[in-house]
Amino acid sequence: MSFPWAKEYTPSHPAMVWLDEKLPLPRFVYNAIGAGYPVPRNLNYFWNFGVLAGFCLVIQLVTGIVLAMHYAANTGVAFDSTEHIMRDVNWGWLLRYMHANGASAFFVVVYAHIFRGFYFGSYKAPREMIWLLGVLIFLLMMATAFMGYVLPWGQMSFWGAKVITGLFGAIPVVGEPLQIWLLGGFAPDQAALNRFFSLHFLLPFVILGVVILHIWALHIPGSSNPTGVEVKTESDTVPFHPYYTAKDGVGLAVFLFLYFAMVFFAPNALGHPDNYIPANPMSTPAHIVPEWYFWPFYAILRAFTADFFIIPAKLMGVLAMFSAILVWFLLPWLDKSPVRSGTYRPTFKKFYWLLVIDVLVLGYCGGAPAAEPYVMISQIAAMYYFLHFFVVIPVVSAIEKPLPLPFSITEAVLGKDEAATVAPAE
Amino acid sequence: MTQTAVADTSDDAAQGVRRRDFIHVAAVSAAGVGAASTLYPLVSQMAPSADVLAESSTEIDISKIQPGQAIKAVFRKQPVFVRNLTPTEIAEAKKVDVGSLRDPQSLDDRTKPGKANWLITMGVCTHLGCVPLGAGEGEVKGEFGGYFCPCHGSSYDTAARIRKGPAPKNLEVPPYEFTSDTVVKIG
Amino acid sequence: MIRIFSILAGAFFSVALLWSFGKGASSYVSEPPKPTVESVYHKHAEGPEGGFSFEGAFGKFDKQQLQRGFQVYTEVCATCHALKHVAFRDLKEIGYNEAEIKAIAAKYKVPEYNATTGEVKTHDGVAKDHFPPVVYGGQGSPPDLSLIAKARHGGPNYIYALLTGYQPQPAEVLKQFPDAKIPAGLNWNPYFANLNIAMPQPLVSEGQVSYKDGTKPTVEQMSADVSAFLMWTAEPKLEKRNQTGWPVLGFLLFAMVLAYMSYRTVWADKKH
Numbered sequence: 001m002s003f004p005w006a007k008e009y010t011p012s013h014p015a016m017v018w019l020d021e022k023l024p025l026p027r028f029v030y031n032a033i034g035a036g037y038p039v040p041r042n043l044n045y046f047w048n049f050g051v052l053a054g055f056c057l058v059i060q061l062v063t064g065i066v067l068a069m070h071y072a073a074n075t076g077v078a079f080d081s082t083e084h085i086m087r088d089v090n091w092g093w094l095l096r097y098m099h100a101n102g103a104s105a106f107f108v109v110v111y112a113h114i115f116r117g118f119y120f121g122s123y124k125a126p127r128e129m130i131w132l133l134g135v136l137i138f139l140l141m142m143a144t145a146f147m148g149y150v151l152p153w154g155q156m157s158f159w160g161a162k163v164i165t166g167l168f169g170a171i172p173v174v175g176e177p178l179q180i181w182l183l184g185g186f187a188p189d190q191a192a193l194n195r196f197f198s199l200h201f202l203l204p205f206v207i208l209g210v211v212i213l214h215i216w217a218l219h220i221p222g223s224s225n226p227t228g229v230e231v232k233t234e235s236d237t238v239p240f241h242p243y244y245t246a247k248d249g250v251g252l253a254v255f256l257f258l259y260f261a262m263v264f265f266a267p268n269a270l271g272h273p274d275n276y277i278p279a280n281p282m283s284t285p286a287h288i289v290p291e292w293y294f295w296p297f298y299a300i301l302r303a304f305t306a307d308f309f310i311i312p313a314k315l316m317g318v319l320a321m322f323s324a325i326l327v328w329f330l331l332p333w334l335d336k337s338p339v340r341s342g343t344y345r346p347t348f349k350k351f352y353w354l355l356v357i358d359v360l361v362l363g364y365c366g367g368a369p370a371a372e373p374y375v376m377i378s379q380i381a382a383m384y385y386f387l388h389f390f391v392v393i394p395v396v397s398a399i400e401k402p403l404p405l406p407f408s409i410t411e412a413v414l415g416k417d418e419a420a421t422v423a424p425a426e
Numbered sequence: 427m428t429q430t431a432v433a434d435t436s437d438d439a440a441q442g443v444r445r446r447d448f449i450h451v452a453a454v455s456a457a458g459v460g461a462a463s464t465l466y467p468l469v470s471q472m473a474p475s476a477d478v479l480a481e482s483s484t485e486i487d488i489s490k491i492q493p494g495q496a497i498k499a500v501f502r503k504q505p506v507f508v509r510n511l512t513p514t515e516i517a518e519a520k521k522v523d524v525g526s527l528r529d530p531q532s533l534d535d536r537t538k539p540g541k542a543n544w545l546i547t548m549g550v551c552t553h554l555g556c557v558p559l560g561a562g563e564g565e566v567k568g569e570f571g572g573y574f575c576p577c578h579g580s581s582y583d584t585a586a587r588i589r590k591g592p593a594p595k596n597l598e599v600p601p602y603e604f605t606s607d608t609v610v611k612i613g
Numbered sequence: 614m615i616r617i618f619s620i621l622a623g624a625f626f627s628v629a630l631l632w633s634f635g636k637g638a639s640s641y642v643s644e645p646p647k648p649t650v651e652s653v654y655h656k657h658a659e660g661p662e663g664g665f666s667f668e669g670a671f672g673k674f675d676k677q678q679l680q681r682g683f684q685v686y687t688e689v690c691a692t693c694h695a696l697k698h699v700a701f702r703d704l705k706e707i708g709y710n711e712a713e714i715k716a717i718a719a720k721y722k723v724p725e726y727n728a729t730t731g732e733v734k735t736h737d738g739v740a741k742d743h744f745p746p747v748v749y750g751g752q753g754s755p756p757d758l759s760l761i762a763k764a765r766h767g768g769p770n771y772i773y774a775l776l777t778g779y780q781p782q783p784a785e786v787l788k789q790f791p792d793a794k795i796p797a798g799l800n801w802n803p804y805f806a807n808l809n810i811a812m813p814q815p816l817v818s819e820g821q822v823s824y825k826d827g828t829k830p831t832v833e834q835m836s837a838d839v840s841a842f843l844m845w846t847a848e849p850k851l852e853k854r855n856q857t858g859w860p861v862l863g864f865l866l867f868a869m870v871l872a873y874m875s876y877r878t879v880w881a882d883k884k885h
Binding site for chain 1: 624628632633764768849855868869873879
């Protein structure tokens with residue numbers, strides 16, 4: 001579906017006419033990200049992050065495929081082959097640092113994309129499917145990132161694999177056999193490393209597939225916008241190309257500048273020194289932490305320190321950690337506010353910023369050692385996290401009195417008087 | 427008056443258009459240059475890495491090779507034949523009319539001055555890359571007494587020149603030098 | 614309906630967290646965590662005065678220093694510590710020529726394992742070989758040093774601080790923590806994570822190595838040199854990385870300006 005005023009693809013060159021008849025691929029691109037896709041004219045820079053996330057996926061795919069040409073998924077040589085890449089392969093150091101920091105960049109961008117969605121109510125009808133696919137992409141990213149981190153077979157790789165698969169051991173009855181099945185052994189070893197490599201190679205392509213569905217689902221209702229008011233007339237929109245290709249170009253250039261500043265001048269800043277020590281199944285590092293993008297969830301996992309009635313603390317932690325992400329799937333139905341954008345929801349807005357701070361606190365505690373006062377802080381922060389999604393969102397959306405909405409996007413941009421001249425009410 | 431004013435504005439507009447186009451062309455070209463330069467590391471990572479290049483020279487001790495014997499050594503992960511020719515073999519190689527060969531080279535072209543008995547060639551058939559027989563103890567040497575490739579029947583003579591069969595070239599002579607009377611450095 | 618379930622779920626997790634919090638807080642109050650000997654006496658690593666030449670975005674290795682550091686490594690560290698990720702050919706990058714590398718490599722015996730016969734033979738090292746493993750007869754396992762500068766918080770500064778940080782245990786330690794006696798065979802070092810390190814002080818006196826370039830071999834100098842050398846073994850591409858980084862960022866800055874100008878031009882006639 002598209003808006004009736006969407007431009008139609010009209011090839012002029014005979015070759016393009018011929019191609020359009022046989023395989024309308026240029027038409028497809030034109031309607032997807034070209035002049036044939038009308039987009040609200042008022043998108044701000046927070047709407048850059050979708051394109052940036054797609055770009056990150058491409059960076060990871062390209063550098064990853066290239067690294068796989070030199071990496072060896074064998075416990076005896078995995079660490080050495082990684083060092084071989086860093087030392088002997090032409091530009092190997094650059095490719096590996098791009099891939100390692102690319103994962104971080106991907107998560108930065110995706111977190112910004114998700115929190116854009118939280119604030120502007122992008123998950124609401126009619127865009128529920130886009131949201132659901134997005135959360136699915138996030139889950140797949142987490143799995144991919146985790147398995148990728150295991151591949152260099154350093155200390156953090158090994159103990160990360162052990163601890164994370166240990167989570168499955170918390171499931172009653174089937175937990176332990178499940179964990180052994182996942183690892184193909186009693187501890188991470190050759191079988192686990194080899195299958196993680198295989199899956200780490202496969203999952204990005206699955207992500208790519210879901211991304212295509214995500215964009216397809218987006219093109220049915222069209223992009224949302226900062227006012228949350230749906231598109232009414234042609235004057236509310238501009239063609240994606242050149243308007244948003246130009247704006248995304250700016251975002252992309254800024255992103256690449258920051259990304260390459262990390263890659264070239266602080267490539268190990270987000271990594272952990274222990275992963276430059278080869279895996280040693282006999283000795284656990286003093287302070288094991290996952291990569292930074294898992295910290296908020298790791299803090300939630302560790303916040304459950306006492307058995308709760310018949311539920312062991314370990315199971316509670318695992319349950320809570322998964323619920324913390326899975327609740328996002330329910331968001332379109334938990335938030336019943338008729339108003340989409342946080343801009344016009346005064347109460348919601350306050351809780352939103354509280355959530356942002358809360359997640360940062362959780363993240364900080366997740367990266368800190370498992371000691372007081374961090375555990376107590378993360379318990380309070382985790383409590384707010386659950387209250388926010390499970391209680392605050394449904395309750396606030398039921399009782400809050402939103403601010404008056406603009407009549408249309410055009411009116412929001414141009415003001416009432418000028419808007420009347422561009423798009424007279426019918 | 428009105429006429430000129432109109433003309434002026436349209437001229438300005440045209441100028442503006444040209445300036446705008448220039449910016450877009452520059453921005454898109456910059457993106458193109460950026461994309462093209464990322465290709466450089468992506469392409470060159472497939473070229474031999476530093477450890478592979480480091481293996482590109484091999485030193486061989488030839489003191490134990492008797493006349494009529496040959497050894498197989500490894501150079502760039504491929505076999506190299508080092509052969510100590512007997513005077514008969516040298517005479518046989520020199521007897522051949524160079525002009526009549528498929529790949530015309532004399533024995534002197536293929537050995538170092540004063541060391542005509544040391545025939546050092548790659549053990550890689552120039553047809554499709556099999557390892558010819560003839561360097562190992564008791565292997566068939568083919569009808570010209572040099573090497574014989576069992577894959578497609580190429581026969582090489584005592585100067586390892588192609589004489590019969592599908593191979594287009596003589597066995598390749600790698601770059602080498604005698605670092606002493608008993609040591610050859612290949613590569 | 615879904616909202617009622619959701620509020621119940623929220624309450625469930627919150628109560629469970631409160632329960633954990635309550636238990637944790639009560640034990641925190643009844644038995645507040647006591648300071649440990651590590652939390653009181655562990656010191657943050659400081660590098661040599663003036664820092665290292667390779668620090669910062671314009672950093673470069675000082676090849677003279679790396680060669681001195683290599684000398685310290687071979688004459689002192691190499692007795693116990695290997696350098697397996699470094700090949701002799703890599704020494705070219707710190708200024709040795711081919712003949713020198715050949716001579717250095719030839720001093721080492723490199724083991725070769727024949728998987729068919731199970732035989733282990735050794736050959737004299739050549740440029741393409743890596744530094745061979747070091748057989749260590751004592752207790753424990755001295756770590757390989759090739760990546761040590763990236764495998765420790767603080768990197769080369771940590772190595773420097775550790776090497777220069779050996780000292781007798783301060784008397785007040787035992788007054789405050791009577792259990793903190795140095796275990797037999799270990800040595801007090803406030804920069805080591807648990808303060809007691811198995812490695813005896815390796816660089817003990819001035820002149821332990823004699824530098825060919827005339828630099829005065831003080832303990833600080835030798836420590837700084839070997840720390841720099843180990844930074845090179847851990848990150849040999851550091852210089853190339855810095856040198857590549859600047860043009861790339863410069864280009865991206867230029868691209869950013871062009872992209873912004875292009876964006877402004879496209880949107881010039883559209884209010885948004």
